[in-house]
Amino acid sequence: MSTATHTPTQPSGRRHAGPASPSLVQSIGLVAEREVKMRLRSKTFLISTGILLLVILAGIVVGGFMAKNTASEAMKVAVVGSPGGGLTEGAAGKFDITGVPDAAAAEQLVKDGDVEAAIVPSDSNATGFELIFATEADPALVSQMSVQPQVTILDPDSDGSAGFLLYIVSLGFGLVFFVSATTFGASIAQSVVEEKQTRVVEILMSAIPVKALLAGKVLGNSILAFGQILAIAALSVIGLTVTGQSELLAGLGTPVVWFVVFFILGFILLAALFAAAGSLVSRQEDIGSTTTPITMLIMIPYFAVILFNDNPLIMTIMSYVPFSAAVGMPVRLFVGSAQWWEPILSLLILAVSAALVILVGSRIYENSLLKMGGRVKISEALKA
Structure with a gap:
């Protein structure tokens, strides 16, 4: 007596398949969502944001007090x-x-x-x-x-009554740019190094493309940075309205809009640089050696706008340099020294610069991400 064994078969034309891999857009979204959640859970991020908002509010209150005392x-x-x-x-x-x-x-x-x-x-x-x-x-x-x-x-070398107001506005633009760029830029670099050091990046790269990993990090932190800027803008509008500084609010309207536009492109440029800098090292202790030059690029416009906000030549140069345009151009718009076409030209220069930096930064990031041990030279990362 023989026993027949029947093997289950799938219906014709149908095969069992595993879960589909996420698309490029889905991968970018997943990484961006992960970055946002990680930052929002960070006490350091929340505390630094709160301090920045308090400083902006204090500046508005002091400015309102000075305006009332100087009203004539x-x-x-x-x-x-x-x-x-x-x-x-x-x-x-x-x-x-x-x-x-x-x-x-x-x-x-x-x-x-x-x-x-x-x-x-x-x-x-x-x-x-x-x-x-x-x-x-x-x-x-x-x-x-x-x-x-x-x-x-007529006499730009003399001191005028509006000097303090210009100083406060310049300090505000410079401080917001400096704090936001360094906070989120450093977070990107530290995240990249942490993933390399713990070998998590190898798991991530097996599931999603490297380009999606980089784009998600930049997108997630850009969303947070943009949200922080919007919170500062909303607080400034409320503070200036409550303290009766309506004329100053009207004067800041156009410069603030341009600042937000310039900041978005400028931050994307800096984010790509910080991610590339983080991929060059494998330990948190070594991250300063690669991110310090980028931090210096952010500090220069911050101090320059404070020291030379009343120097037309330096402010004009700053308004066209990609790393300082987000600060220099809004200040020039505030004092009315920029022609209508200048912010458009400066924005185009920044956009082209950001595109070039993203191309170079993504190449460094992709070629250095799996190299462990000592610091990877930039020339090696570009040639790989």
Whole structure:
């Protein structure tokens, strides 16, 4: 007697398959989600964010106190032509307007100190208006213009009354950029080294592409950095409104918008550099040797904008250098010394620079991630 053995078979055309591998987009999303959750659980991140918000709030309160103490009569402004002189609708009532026949007479009144500023027509400026100040631009007047005017300072070497306000604004932009970039940049580098040191990266690379791992880290930390910037912006709007600094808030509107745009691109550039720097070493003790040069690139614009915010030449150079454009250009927009096309050109330069840095950084990251032991030379990472 024979026994027949039947082997179960799958229906024709159907085979048992394991779970499908995540797509590139899904992999990037998973890594980004992991980065966000890890940072939000970090007490260091939460404490540093809280301290930064408190510093910004303290600066707003101090600025409001100073503004109230220095409040005086309406600013005296000489205007050539129509009484509005290029001011926004309803803004003329906020200033003491003096009509003059021509630009020469308006400039003379500024020189003599009879008026604090002059609004004159300009053929050389595409917007058609020029603001003339004695020692430095007053953001309160610049912000009330219907178009972005050309700004001329007759005696830029003298000290003016708006110097403290310019210093506070410059310090604010520089501090936010410096703290956010260093906090999240260092977190990216430390995360990369930790994954190498614990060999977790080998498991991750077996499941998702290396490019997805890098893109997810950059995306996750960029989301957190952008969220931090939005929180600072919201706090600033509320603080300036409550403390009665509406004119300063109006003057900061356009510069803050450009700062956010510049910061996003600038942070992506820096994030790629920090990730590449972290992949070059295998121990947390060695991370400083590769990230210090990048940290210096962030510190330079921070100190430069504080020390040279009233130097037009240095601020112009800063507004076009990719590592400092996020600080230099908003400050120039705040004082009204930048033409309408300059932030667009600077943003294009930053975008091209970010694309090139991402290409080089991703190559270093991909070629160095599995190399353990001593520090990997950049030349070796690029050639691998």
